[in-house]
Amino acid sequence: xxxxxxxxxxxxxxxxxxxxxxxxxxxxxxxxxxxxxxxxxxxxxxxxxxxxxxxxxxxxxxxxxxxxxxxxxxxxxxxxxxxxxxxxxxxxxxxxxxxxxxxxxxxxxxxxxxxxxxxxxxxxxxxxxxxxxxxxxxxxxxxxxxxxxxxxxxxxxxxxxxxxxxxxxxxxxxxxxxxxxxxxxxxxxxxxxxxxxxxxxxxxxxxxxxxxxxxxxxxxxxxxxxxxxxxxxxxxxxxxxxxxxxxxxxxxxxxxxxxxxxxxxxxxxxxxxxxxxxxxxxxxxxxxxxxxxxxxxxxxxxxxxxxxxxxxxx
Ligand code: ADE
Numbered sequence: 001x002x003x004x005x006x007x008x009x010x011x012x013x014x015x016x017x018x019x020x021x022x023x024x025x026x027x028x029x030x031x032x033x034x035x036x037x038x039x040x041x042x043x044x045x046x047x048x049x050x051x052x053x054x055x056x057x058x059x060x061x062x063x064x065x066x067x068x069x070x071x072x073x074x075x076x077x078x079x080x081x082x083x084x085x086x087x088x089x090x091x092x093x094x095x096x097x098x099x100x101x102x103x104x105x106x107x108x109x110x111x112x113x114x115x116x117x118x119x120x121x122x123x124x125x126x127x128x129x130x131x132x133x134x135x136x137x138x139x140x141x142x143x144x145x146x147x148x149x150x151x152x153x154x155x156x157x158x159x160x161x162x163x164x165x166x167x168x169x170x171x172x173x174x175x176x177x178x179x180x181x182x183x184x185x186x187x188x189x190x191x192x193x194x195x196x197x198x199x200x201x202x203x204x205x206x207x208x209x210x211x212x213x214x215x216x217x218x219x220x221x222x223x224x225x226x227x228x229x230x231x232x233x234x235x236x237x238x239x240x241x242x243x244x245x246x247x248x249x250x251x252x253x254x255x256x257x258x259x260x261x262x263x264x265x266x267x268x269x270x271x272x273x274x275x276x277x278x279x280x281x282x283x284x285x286x287x288x289x290x291x292x293x294x295x296x297x298x299x300x301x302x303x304x305x306x307x308x309x310x311x312x313x314x
Contacts, residue, residue, distance in 0.1 A: 085181035116166030130230030214273030221268030
Protein backbone atom coordinates (compact mmCIF):
# COMPACT_ATOMS: atom_id res chain seq x y z
CA UNK A 1 0.00 0.00 0.00
CA UNK A 2 0.94 3.63 -0.12
CA UNK A 3 1.42 5.88 2.88
CA UNK A 4 1.98 9.57 3.10
CA UNK A 5 4.76 9.59 5.65
CA UNK A 6 7.31 7.12 6.87
CA UNK A 7 5.66 7.23 10.28
CA UNK A 8 2.36 6.16 8.80
CA UNK A 9 4.11 3.48 6.82
CA UNK A 10 5.79 2.18 9.97
CA UNK A 11 2.51 2.28 11.90
CA UNK A 12 0.81 0.37 9.16
CA UNK A 13 3.58 -2.18 9.10
CA UNK A 14 3.25 -2.75 12.83
CA UNK A 15 -0.51 -3.08 12.52
CA UNK A 16 -0.18 -5.42 9.56
CA UNK A 17 2.23 -7.61 11.51
CA UNK A 18 -0.12 -7.73 14.47
CA UNK A 19 -2.98 -8.63 12.18
CA UNK A 20 -1.05 -11.34 10.43
CA UNK A 21 -0.08 -12.86 13.77
CA UNK A 22 -3.66 -12.84 14.96
CA UNK A 23 -5.17 -14.39 11.87
CA UNK A 24 -2.01 -15.78 10.29
CA UNK A 25 -2.38 -13.83 7.06
CA UNK A 26 -0.10 -11.07 5.97
CA UNK A 27 -1.69 -8.86 3.35
CA UNK A 28 -3.37 -5.69 4.60
CA UNK A 29 -6.00 -5.57 1.88
CA UNK A 30 -7.15 -8.34 -0.42
CA UNK A 31 -9.57 -8.85 -3.24
CA UNK A 32 -11.99 -10.31 -0.71
CA UNK A 33 -12.42 -6.91 0.94
CA UNK A 34 -14.22 -5.56 -2.14
CA UNK A 35 -17.38 -6.21 -4.09
CA UNK A 36 -16.65 -5.63 -7.77
CA UNK A 37 -19.15 -3.85 -10.00
CA UNK A 38 -19.31 -2.66 -13.58
CA UNK A 39 -16.35 -2.14 -15.89
CA UNK A 40 -15.31 1.51 -16.14
CA UNK A 41 -12.61 1.19 -18.74
CA UNK A 42 -10.58 -1.33 -20.66
CA UNK A 43 -6.93 -0.74 -21.44
CA UNK A 44 -4.45 -2.76 -23.44
CA UNK A 45 -3.32 -4.76 -20.45
CA UNK A 46 -5.83 -3.91 -17.76
CA UNK A 47 -9.46 -3.40 -16.87
CA UNK A 48 -10.73 -0.74 -14.48
CA UNK A 49 -13.71 -1.83 -12.40
CA UNK A 50 -16.00 -0.11 -9.98
CA UNK A 51 -15.53 -1.66 -6.53
CA UNK A 52 -17.01 -1.15 -3.10
CA UNK A 53 -14.85 -1.61 -0.04
CA UNK A 54 -17.18 -3.79 2.04
CA UNK A 55 -16.11 -2.71 5.51
CA UNK A 56 -16.33 1.04 4.82
CA UNK A 57 -18.89 1.10 1.97
CA UNK A 58 -16.54 3.45 0.13
CA UNK A 59 -16.41 3.16 -3.64
CA UNK A 60 -13.19 3.04 -5.65
CA UNK A 61 -11.99 2.30 -9.13
CA UNK A 62 -9.77 -0.77 -9.14
CA UNK A 63 -7.37 -1.29 -11.98
CA UNK A 64 -7.02 -5.03 -12.49
CA UNK A 65 -3.93 -6.07 -14.38
CA UNK A 66 -3.64 -9.61 -15.69
CA UNK A 67 -0.21 -10.98 -14.79
CA UNK A 68 -0.18 -13.54 -17.60
CA UNK A 69 -0.90 -10.85 -20.13
CA UNK A 70 1.76 -8.56 -18.63
CA UNK A 71 4.39 -11.26 -18.92
CA UNK A 72 3.30 -12.38 -22.39
CA UNK A 73 3.51 -8.81 -23.69
CA UNK A 74 6.65 -8.01 -21.67
CA UNK A 75 4.81 -5.14 -20.00
CA UNK A 76 5.91 -5.72 -16.41
CA UNK A 77 7.80 -2.45 -16.64
CA UNK A 78 4.63 -0.53 -17.51
CA UNK A 79 2.82 -1.76 -14.40
CA UNK A 80 5.83 -1.09 -12.20
CA UNK A 81 6.22 2.40 -13.68
CA UNK A 82 2.61 3.21 -12.97
CA UNK A 83 2.89 2.06 -9.37
CA UNK A 84 6.19 3.90 -8.80
CA UNK A 85 4.90 7.11 -10.32
CA UNK A 86 1.61 7.10 -8.44
CA UNK A 87 3.47 6.36 -5.21
CA UNK A 88 5.80 9.23 -5.91
CA UNK A 89 2.94 11.63 -6.58
CA UNK A 90 1.08 10.34 -3.53
CA UNK A 91 -1.94 12.31 -2.36
CA UNK A 92 -0.17 15.52 -3.22
CA UNK A 93 -2.57 17.01 -5.75
CA UNK A 94 -6.38 17.05 -6.07
CA UNK A 95 -6.10 16.74 -9.86
CA UNK A 96 -4.30 13.41 -9.85
CA UNK A 97 -5.93 10.06 -9.23
CA UNK A 98 -4.68 8.76 -5.90
CA UNK A 99 -3.57 5.19 -5.42
CA UNK A 100 -4.92 3.99 -2.07
CA UNK A 101 -3.74 0.39 -1.95
CA UNK A 102 -2.13 -2.18 -4.11
CA UNK A 103 -2.35 -5.93 -3.72
CA UNK A 104 -2.12 -9.03 -5.83
CA UNK A 105 -3.22 -12.60 -6.06
CA UNK A 106 -2.02 -15.50 -8.16
CA UNK A 107 -3.46 -14.03 -11.36
CA UNK A 108 -3.68 -10.27 -11.11
CA UNK A 109 -2.27 -7.04 -9.74
CA UNK A 110 -4.82 -4.66 -8.24
CA UNK A 111 -4.43 -0.88 -7.94
CA UNK A 112 -7.13 0.70 -5.79
CA UNK A 113 -7.70 4.21 -7.18
CA UNK A 114 -9.92 7.23 -6.65
CA UNK A 115 -13.18 6.82 -8.50
CA UNK A 116 -13.78 9.64 -10.97
CA UNK A 117 -17.57 9.51 -11.17
CA UNK A 118 -17.99 11.43 -14.40
CA UNK A 119 -15.60 9.36 -16.48
CA UNK A 120 -13.37 10.42 -19.34
CA UNK A 121 -13.12 13.90 -20.83
CA UNK A 122 -12.89 12.08 -24.17
CA UNK A 123 -16.49 10.87 -23.80
CA UNK A 124 -17.58 14.38 -22.84
CA UNK A 125 -15.86 15.83 -25.93
CA UNK A 126 -17.38 13.15 -28.15
CA UNK A 127 -20.79 14.05 -26.79
CA UNK A 128 -20.42 17.83 -26.81
CA UNK A 129 -18.14 18.28 -29.80
CA UNK A 130 -16.26 21.21 -28.34
CA UNK A 131 -16.39 23.07 -25.04
CA UNK A 132 -17.24 26.70 -24.41
CA UNK A 133 -14.31 29.07 -24.15
CA UNK A 134 -14.88 29.36 -20.41
CA UNK A 135 -14.88 25.58 -19.86
CA UNK A 136 -11.85 25.16 -22.12
CA UNK A 137 -10.04 27.82 -20.12
CA UNK A 138 -10.95 26.18 -16.82
CA UNK A 139 -9.84 22.69 -17.89
CA UNK A 140 -6.68 24.05 -19.54
CA UNK A 141 -5.81 25.83 -16.28
CA UNK A 142 -6.41 22.66 -14.25
CA UNK A 143 -4.18 20.74 -16.61
CA UNK A 144 -1.42 23.37 -16.34
CA UNK A 145 -1.64 23.17 -12.55
CA UNK A 146 -1.45 19.36 -12.61
CA UNK A 147 1.55 19.41 -14.94
CA UNK A 148 3.25 21.94 -12.69
CA UNK A 149 2.85 19.63 -9.70
CA UNK A 150 3.87 16.53 -11.63
CA UNK A 151 6.98 18.15 -13.05
CA UNK A 152 7.93 19.50 -9.62
CA UNK A 153 8.10 15.83 -8.59
CA UNK A 154 10.21 15.09 -11.66
CA UNK A 155 7.48 13.02 -13.23
CA UNK A 156 6.51 13.30 -16.87
CA UNK A 157 3.25 11.69 -18.01
CA UNK A 158 4.06 11.28 -21.72
CA UNK A 159 0.54 10.31 -22.76
CA UNK A 160 -1.64 13.30 -21.90
CA UNK A 161 -4.91 13.10 -23.84
CA UNK A 162 -8.62 13.55 -23.12
CA UNK A 163 -9.00 9.82 -22.45
CA UNK A 164 -6.69 10.17 -19.45
CA UNK A 165 -8.39 13.26 -18.08
CA UNK A 166 -11.11 11.85 -15.84
CA UNK A 167 -13.83 14.00 -14.31
CA UNK A 168 -14.73 13.65 -10.64
CA UNK A 169 -18.18 14.08 -9.09
CA UNK A 170 -17.81 17.90 -9.29
CA UNK A 171 -16.50 17.81 -12.88
CA UNK A 172 -12.95 18.65 -11.92
CA UNK A 173 -10.09 16.87 -13.66
CA UNK A 174 -8.39 13.82 -12.22
CA UNK A 175 -5.44 12.77 -14.33
CA UNK A 176 -4.93 9.03 -14.63
CA UNK A 177 -2.98 6.32 -16.44
CA UNK A 178 0.62 6.74 -15.49
CA UNK A 179 1.53 3.48 -17.23
CA UNK A 180 3.59 5.61 -19.58
CA UNK A 181 4.79 7.89 -16.80
CA UNK A 182 8.43 8.31 -16.06
CA UNK A 183 10.32 9.46 -13.03
CA UNK A 184 13.25 11.40 -14.38
CA UNK A 185 16.57 10.67 -12.75
CA UNK A 186 17.69 13.59 -10.69
CA UNK A 187 20.64 14.42 -12.89
CA UNK A 188 19.21 13.50 -16.27
CA UNK A 189 16.24 15.28 -17.73
CA UNK A 190 15.50 13.14 -20.70
CA UNK A 191 13.85 9.76 -20.88
CA UNK A 192 14.28 7.35 -23.68
CA UNK A 193 11.35 5.13 -24.48
CA UNK A 194 8.75 5.69 -27.10
CA UNK A 195 5.23 6.09 -25.82
CA UNK A 196 2.12 8.04 -26.68
CA UNK A 197 -0.99 8.26 -28.79
CA UNK A 198 -0.74 9.34 -32.44
CA UNK A 199 -2.60 12.66 -32.34
CA UNK A 200 -0.77 13.97 -29.26
CA UNK A 201 2.79 12.78 -29.94
CA UNK A 202 5.41 15.50 -29.95
CA UNK A 203 7.67 15.78 -33.00
CA UNK A 204 10.86 15.08 -31.01
CA UNK A 205 9.48 11.63 -30.20
CA UNK A 206 9.05 10.89 -33.88
CA UNK A 207 12.63 11.83 -34.73
CA UNK A 208 14.78 11.07 -31.69
CA UNK A 209 12.49 9.00 -29.44
CA UNK A 210 13.56 11.24 -26.62
CA UNK A 211 11.06 12.69 -24.18
CA UNK A 212 11.41 15.45 -21.66
CA UNK A 213 9.06 17.67 -19.71
CA UNK A 214 8.52 19.64 -22.92
CA UNK A 215 6.69 16.61 -24.37
CA UNK A 216 3.82 17.15 -21.92
CA UNK A 217 3.60 20.80 -23.07
CA UNK A 218 3.10 19.74 -26.68
CA UNK A 219 0.20 17.51 -25.64
CA UNK A 220 -1.21 20.40 -23.59
CA UNK A 221 -1.27 22.50 -26.78
CA UNK A 222 -3.04 19.69 -28.67
CA UNK A 223 -5.65 19.31 -25.91
CA UNK A 224 -6.40 23.05 -25.67
CA UNK A 225 -6.80 23.18 -29.45
CA UNK A 226 -9.17 20.20 -29.36
CA UNK A 227 -11.36 21.43 -26.49
CA UNK A 228 -11.97 24.74 -28.26
CA UNK A 229 -12.30 23.59 -31.86
CA UNK A 230 -13.80 20.15 -31.33
CA UNK A 231 -11.21 18.53 -33.60
CA UNK A 232 -7.68 17.15 -33.42
CA UNK A 233 -4.89 19.62 -34.16
CA UNK A 234 -3.13 16.89 -36.14
CA UNK A 235 -5.15 14.18 -37.84
CA UNK A 236 -4.24 12.32 -41.01
CA UNK A 237 -6.04 9.46 -42.73
CA UNK A 238 -3.57 7.07 -41.13
CA UNK A 239 -1.19 7.12 -38.21
CA UNK A 240 1.67 7.57 -40.67
CA UNK A 241 0.02 10.62 -42.24
CA UNK A 242 -0.74 12.06 -38.80
CA UNK A 243 2.97 11.75 -37.95
CA UNK A 244 3.90 13.50 -41.21
CA UNK A 245 1.65 16.42 -40.29
CA UNK A 246 3.16 16.62 -36.80
CA UNK A 247 6.70 16.63 -38.18
CA UNK A 248 5.82 19.43 -40.60
CA UNK A 249 3.79 21.31 -37.98
CA UNK A 250 0.92 21.14 -40.45
CA UNK A 251 -2.17 22.37 -38.66
CA UNK A 252 -4.47 25.37 -38.86
CA UNK A 253 -7.05 27.13 -36.76
CA UNK A 254 -10.70 27.10 -37.80
CA UNK A 255 -12.38 30.47 -38.36
CA UNK A 256 -13.54 32.08 -35.16
CA UNK A 257 -10.90 30.42 -32.94
CA UNK A 258 -10.38 32.99 -30.19
CA UNK A 259 -7.17 35.05 -30.35
CA UNK A 260 -5.74 34.50 -26.86
CA UNK A 261 -5.96 30.68 -26.80
CA UNK A 262 -4.68 30.76 -30.39
CA UNK A 263 -1.59 32.61 -29.20
CA UNK A 264 -1.11 30.11 -26.36
CA UNK A 265 -1.50 27.08 -28.63
CA UNK A 266 0.96 28.61 -31.12
CA UNK A 267 3.51 29.00 -28.33
CA UNK A 268 3.07 25.38 -27.24
CA UNK A 269 2.93 23.65 -30.63
CA UNK A 270 6.51 24.52 -31.48
CA UNK A 271 8.82 21.96 -33.06
CA UNK A 272 11.86 22.76 -30.94
CA UNK A 273 11.00 21.44 -27.45
CA UNK A 274 13.15 24.03 -25.68
CA UNK A 275 11.31 26.86 -27.46
CA UNK A 276 7.86 25.92 -26.12
CA UNK A 277 6.31 28.44 -23.73
CA UNK A 278 7.81 28.03 -20.26
CA UNK A 279 10.45 25.52 -21.40
CA UNK A 280 14.05 26.64 -21.64
CA UNK A 281 17.32 25.07 -22.74
CA UNK A 282 17.96 21.50 -21.50
CA UNK A 283 18.67 21.43 -17.79
CA UNK A 284 16.82 24.63 -16.98
CA UNK A 285 13.77 24.84 -14.71
CA UNK A 286 10.34 25.08 -16.31
CA UNK A 287 8.95 28.61 -16.01
CA UNK A 288 5.32 27.95 -15.14
CA UNK A 289 4.66 31.65 -14.60
CA UNK A 290 5.07 32.08 -18.35
CA UNK A 291 2.05 29.81 -18.72
CA UNK A 292 -0.11 30.97 -15.82
CA UNK A 293 0.39 34.63 -16.73
CA UNK A 294 -0.65 34.09 -20.36
CA UNK A 295 -3.60 36.36 -21.33
CA UNK A 296 -5.79 33.30 -21.98
CA UNK A 297 -5.71 32.65 -18.22
CA UNK A 298 -6.23 36.27 -17.15
CA UNK A 299 -9.57 35.50 -15.46
CA UNK A 300 -8.32 32.37 -13.65
CA UNK A 301 -7.90 32.65 -9.88
CA UNK A 302 -5.16 30.06 -9.48
CA UNK A 303 -5.49 29.80 -5.69
CA UNK A 304 -9.17 28.84 -6.09
CA UNK A 305 -8.76 26.49 -9.02
CA UNK A 306 -9.59 23.34 -7.03
CA UNK A 307 -12.11 24.81 -4.61
CA UNK A 308 -14.28 27.18 -6.64
CA UNK A 309 -17.35 25.97 -8.51
CA UNK A 310 -16.43 24.74 -12.01
CA UNK A 311 -18.17 26.59 -14.88
CA UNK A 312 -21.40 25.04 -16.18
CA UNK A 313 -20.63 22.57 -18.95
CA UNK A 314 -21.45 23.95 -22.36
N1 ADE B 1 -11.84 4.80 -15.92
C1 ADE B 1 -10.55 4.53 -15.80
N2 ADE B 1 -10.12 4.85 -14.57
C2 ADE B 1 -11.17 5.36 -13.90
C3 ADE B 1 -11.35 5.90 -12.60
N3 ADE B 1 -10.35 5.98 -11.74
N4 ADE B 1 -12.57 6.35 -12.28
C4 ADE B 1 -13.57 6.28 -13.17
N5 ADE B 1 -13.46 5.79 -14.39
C5 ADE B 1 -12.27 5.33 -14.77
